[in-house]
Amino acid sequence: MCGIIGYISKEKGVSKKIIHNLKKLEYRGYDSSGICLLKGNTFLVKKSVGEISNLEKKLDFDDDFNCGIAHTRWATHGKVSLKNTHPHLSQDHCWAVVHNGIIENFLELSEFLKTQCVTLKSETDTETIVALMALLKGNDNIKKLNEVTTMLVGSFAICLLHKSEQVLYVARRHSPLYVAKNDTSCMVSSDPVTFGEDFETYYALPDDCIAKVTVDKIDVYDKDMNKVCVSASEVGSFEKSAELGKYSFYAEKEISEIPKVVDTILSNYKIVDHFKKINKTFFRQIKKVKLIGCGTAYHACLMGAKYIQDYAHIEAQGYIASEFRYSKPLIDKHTLCIFVSQSGETADTLLSLELAKSKGAKTLAVVNVPYSSIAQKADVVLPLCAGMEVAVMSTKAYNAMLLVLKLLATHLSKFSETPQNIDYTELKKVNYFKDVQKIDQITNLVLKSEKVFFIGRGEDYICALEAGLKLKEITYINCVSIPSGELKHGTLSLVDNKSLVFVIATDQNLLAKNISSASEIKARGGKIVLVTNLDDVQCKDIDYVYHFDKITPKLSSIISIIPFQVLAYKTCLKLGYSPDKPRNLAKSVTVE
Ligand code: M6R
Numbered sequence: 001m002c003g004i005i006g007y008i009s010k011e012k013g014v015s016k017k018i019i020h021n022l023k024k025l026e027y028r029g030y031d032s033s034g035i036c037l038l039k040g041n042t043f044l045v046k047k048s049v050g051e052i053s054n055l056e057k058k059l060d061f062d063d064d065f066n067c068g069i070a071h072t073r074w075a076t077h078g079k080v081s082l083k084n085t086h087p088h089l090s091q092d093h094c095w096a097v098v099h100n101g102i103i104e105n106f107l108e109l110s111e112f113l114k115t116q117c118v119t120l121k122s123e124t125d126t127e128t129i130v131a132l133m134a135l136l137k138g139n140d141n142i143k144k145l146n147e148v149t150t151m152l153v154g155s156f157a158i159c160l161l162h163k164s165e166q167v168l169y170v171a172r173r174h175s176p177l178y179v180a181k182n183d184t185s186c187m188v189s190s191d192p193v194t195f196g197e198d199f200e201t202y203y204a205l206p207d208d209c210i211a212k213v214t215v216d217k218i219d220v221y222d223k224d225m226n227k228v229c230v231s232a233s234e235v236g237s238f239e240k241s242a243e244l245g246k247y248s249f250y251a252e253k254e255i256s257e258i259p260k261v262v263d264t265i266l267s268n269y270k271i272v273d274h275f276k277k278i279n280k281t282f283f284r285q286i287k288k289v290k291l292i293g294c295g296t297a298y299h300a301c302l303m304g305a306k307y308i309q310d311y312a313h314i315e316a317q318g319y320i321a322s323e324f325r326y327s328k329p330l331i332d333k334h335t336l337c338i339f340v341s342q343s344g345e346t347a348d349t350l351l352s353l354e355l356a357k358s359k360g361a362k363t364l365a366v367v368n369v370p371y372s373s374i375a376q377k378a379d380v381v382l383p384l385c386a387g388m389e390v391a392v393m394s395t396k397a398y399n400a401m402l403l404v405l406k407l408l409a410t411h412l413s414k415f416s417e418t419p420q421n422i423d424y425t426e427l428k429k430v431n432y433f434k435d436v437q438k439i440d441q442i443t444n445l446v447l448k449s450e451k452v453f454f455i456g457r458g459e460d461y462i463c464a465l466e467a468g469l470k471l472k473e474i475t476y477i478n479c480v481s482i483p484s485g486e487l488k489h490g491t492l493s494l495v496d497n498k499s500l501v502f503v504i505a506t507d508q509n510l511l512a513k514n515i516s517s518a519s520e521i522k523a524r525g526g527k528i529v530l531v532t533n534l535d536d537v538q539c540k541d542i543d544y545v546y547h548f549d550k551i552t553p554k555l556s557s558i559i560s561i562i563p564f565q566v567l568a569y570k571t572c573l574k575l576g577y578s579p580d581k582p583r584n585l586a587k588s589v590t591v592e
Contacts, residue, residue: 078123344372
């Protein structure tokens with residue numbers, strides 16, 4: 001979603017630095033971008049709709065700037081237009097602002113501003129921030145910022161410039177914001193991924209704090225204007241792992257990294273033993289487990305719930321975070337709430353975590369981004385070790401979520417009467433991409449069909465859900481995922497000779513049932529692709545069988561999704577769409 005860059009330097013050339021770093025935020029999704037540069041006592045503002053390269057073309061002047069702020073906008077309040085693109089200026093042109101998040105009381109603030117004869121030019125909630133700043137009297141700008149933040153309801157990360165000062169004023173509530181410093185410059189960013197080239201350390205601005213950033217120092221204050229000491233974090237390998245290398249697209253790169261990610265998790269959890277680091281009492285007296293996430297992470301929650309219930313015999317259930325938050329969940333100190341998120345910033349998941357904490361539950365985060373808000377707020381963190389994921393379509397992070405949740409379930413089983421003994425080294429031997437070139441043929445079947453269905457039972461049904469999400473997300477093909485047993489209860493009426501049905505079958509005990517579902521589909525004229533790693537599947541009704549590599553049934557759910565990740569990617573390319581940046585979607589959904 002939206003991204004913020006602020007840059008202040010002793011050296012000129014800041015506009016190029018800003019654009020270079022703004023491009024590193026492209027992966028988060030955006031529909032317009034803008035920059036405000038400060039020179040003398042005036043702002044130079046440029047905005048454009050669409051790609052950042054459009055904005056770059058407008059910066060055809062000497063880059064003799066030392067200070068500026070910029071933004072990638074993902075429209076929430078007001079349509080995609082130049083007028084609504086950030087930065088926004090105050091009516092007197094003294095203040096410029098860029099903002100991530102949502103100001104929930106923006107209508108009330110607009111009404112108040114009308115009484116002060118301030119007319120807002122855009123449809124955004126953001127413009128109210130600079131309008132309020134401009135109304136306040138006096139010269140102490142950091143105090144003014146403190147006063148304005150107390151008037152704002154909602155979530156925000158903001159970076160402001162005043163036309164007469166080489167200072168970046170920043171503030172945050174719920175939305176993340178970071179500041180880095182070296183000998184010559186300071187940079188404000190909503191994502192530490194941008195710091196890799198020029199900075200070795202950075203500071204996470206604490207929640208509900210504001211800061212004054214000059215080229216020489218960063219002063220952070222809490223709500224009561226007390227100075228706050230913030231410790232620095234190293235810019236680590238995670239922040240540097242976003243290079244595309246030899247690949248054409250991040251989606252391709254990230255799918256190809258799955259075996260490496262599995263290896264990293266297995267060795268990392270062996271060396272560090274994350275479970276040993278957790279206080280022994282943490283897992284005691286847990287009566288139920290709730291796993292909460294959105295989208296792909298929610299599918300991982302469904303799978304994790306199965307693992308935990310099957311191995312540890314504790315009642316476990318997966319929840320969609322945006323539903324969980326409003327469901328008055330029955331949770332107490334004997335409930336373990338697990339929050340699963342690649343980004344660690346998904347608003348609904350984060351707010352669900354806060355709800356669970358307020359009810360006294362034990363909270364555990366399974367996250368990829370180590371410095372994320374969810375990682376910081378949960379009692380215990382299990383890292384995904386997947387390296388940075390850039391493509392909006394989540395792939396390697398999903399496989400990582402399943403593996404980490406399986407390791408957790410195996411660990412929890414030690415407290416039960418039937419401790420599990422799983423040979424994870426099988427994951428080092430399996431061929432993750434066996435026969436993937438054959439998927440090209442299946443892609444053609446997808447493109448010839450009018451309707452696509454994914455069906456399965458048990459873990460394979462969850463795989464069907466995730467397979468459907470992958471395909472629709474980047475190919476815009478409408479598809480349906482349902483449990484095989486539900487076909488006859490409604491969806492079968494959709495099946496005709498223009499339908500393609502993927503039957504996923506990895507459980508020998510359920511194979512016969514899946515085959516009979518296939519026959520029902522065939523009888524209605526549908527085409528069937530069976531995706532399996534079982535031997536000797538005999539069924540005349542199946543049009544195409546795709547075999548992925550054999551592995552012990554206990555581990556097959558970790559790899560059974562790979563053919564579908566590849567299928568979505570290949571179909572997307574054939575349709576000529578961008579696999580990394582699907583329309584209307586953002587990598588990290590930081591607003592509700
Ligand atoms: O960062 P998170 O894992 O919390 O994100 C949750 C979903 O927004 C995300 O998984 C989304 O469904 C993916 N784009 C799907 O590929």
